[in-house]
Amino acid sequence: MFHYRTLRTMLTGVALAALASPAFALDGADLVAKLNAANGASGLTVSFGSIVTDGDNLTLQGTKVTPTGGEPTEIGDVRLEGVAEDGDGGYTVETVRFADVNRTEGDMTITASDMQLGGLVIPANADGKSLDTMLFYERASSGPVTVASKGTEVFSLSGMEGNVVRRADNAGLDYDGTVSGIKADLSQVEDPKSRETIQKLGLTTISGKASMKGGWALDTGLMSVDEYALDFADIGRLDLSFAISGYTLDFINAMREAVEASQANPNKDEANNALGMSMMGLMQQLTFNNAKISFADASLTKKVLDVVGAEQGVSGEQMAQSLKGLAPLMIAQLNMPELQNQIAQAVNTYLDDPRSLTIIAAPAAPVPFPMIMGAAMGAPNTIPQVLGVTVKANE
Incomplete structure (x- = not known):
């Protein structure tokens, strides 16, 4: 009985050791x-010096990215971290840490x-x-990022975050992203004239944030950027949105x-x-749905009028009146009566009353890109x- 139990214990140990052996480790x-x-489509190739495996974690040592x-x-x-085979030969990874x-490089440090x-x-x-x-990921993020020139910090941000969510039945994707705590030091601009103008505008340092959200539907290839915004204190908020269709999987593969x-x-x-000819041909498959760009002023316009007016020897209000008189003459060159x-x-x-300006392109029906290109030519x-x-x- 003793020998039987000993043999069974030894066989169990061998089996467990086999299951834990490198043959069953992550590849x-x-x-x-x-x-x-x-x-592959990005043109970037990842390589590494060696791989260290620790349970369901992998560390790619000496990693390089080559365009x-x-x-x-x-x-x-x-x-x-949290690497697992998906059962079909692919992999899922809970977290990738860089x-x-x-x-x-030179005078610049990042x-x-x-x-x-x-x-x-x-x-x-x-x-x-x-x-x-x-290839797909659910979220991407970064902590603080700084850029210094000659030892002086000229740009920084406190963090970035992006999220991607699959729609039900893999019908498409929705995404959003934010860049927070953006700061830039414009006092380091080298051109003397530009630096003087920046100082007069009181914009030697600027701060703000950026945000983005949109979606993609696979069946129609509708790619929409519902919000792409840059919002800076004492300057204003610039918003951009657009939608095109025809951006299907077949288009992406081509x-x-x-x-x-x-x-x-x-x-x-x-x-x-x-490649240029191929891209021109592929563009024929896309359709323009709509677009919008708007600027909400946060005191920048009045500052610009005051500064430019002072250079002309007039007040900001007088400069505004002068521009109102010149605008029709300049716009007439477009030869677009209704839009003029x-x-x-x-x-x-x-x-x-500088508050906001908005330009909207919203055709009654989506317009194929070839029609736009024909009109442009x-x-x-x-x-x-x-x-x-x-x-x-x-x-």
Whole structure:
């Protein structure tokens, strides 16, 4: 009985040891190979010096990123936490942590910390025919980032964060992102005239934030940027939004194939010409839905009028009146009667009380890109009508 129990215990130990042996360990080299395959369209290749495996964690030591035809850039160790095989030959990674950056080139020093990706999905077969076969991540973030010139900090931000959410049944994606705590020191601008103007405007240092959100529907290829905003104190908020359709998976795959063919061609001039022609052809598949750009003033306009007026020996109010008189003459050169009247009225309204300016392009029905390109080449003055352009102020 003793020998039987001893033998059973030994066999159990052997089985457990076998399960824990390197044969069953994560294959980091395979993961990186599939990552590069899925990321091929970007033209970036990831390489490493060695891989350290620790349970379900991998560390790529001496990691480098190399653009096609370019020189490799060292990015240090990259740690992948919570790595798991998905059962189909692909991988999921809970968190990817990048090494902090502290790099100096010439007079410029860049630092960045706490950079990471979350919810990374690396497909086994990156054919791009569905969301399941595309490289995907759920979130990306960074801690503080600084840029210094000659030892003086000229730009910084406190953090960045982005999120991507799959729609039900993989019908599309929704995304959002923020960049917070943006600061810039404009007192270091080298051009004396520009530096003097910046000082007069009281903008030697500026601070603000940026935000973005939108979505993508696979069936129609509707790609929308619902918000892309830059908001700076004592300057104003610039908002941009647009939507195009036709940006389907087939379009993306065709674009990827064109890029890959260009990268494989050793004759760079020929490759660039071929890529340009391919892109022009692909653009024919897209349709313009709408676009909007607006600026909400936060005292910048009055400051500019005061500064420019002082240079002309007049007050800011007198400068505004002068611009109101010049605007119709300048706009008349556009040869767009309907739009000219809108612009002139909007400029007058805005200069009297600077609050907001908005330009909207909203055609009655989506406009194919070939129609826009045809109008631009044959009759440029018809583009506002084709796109349904309107200009408004203080609304």
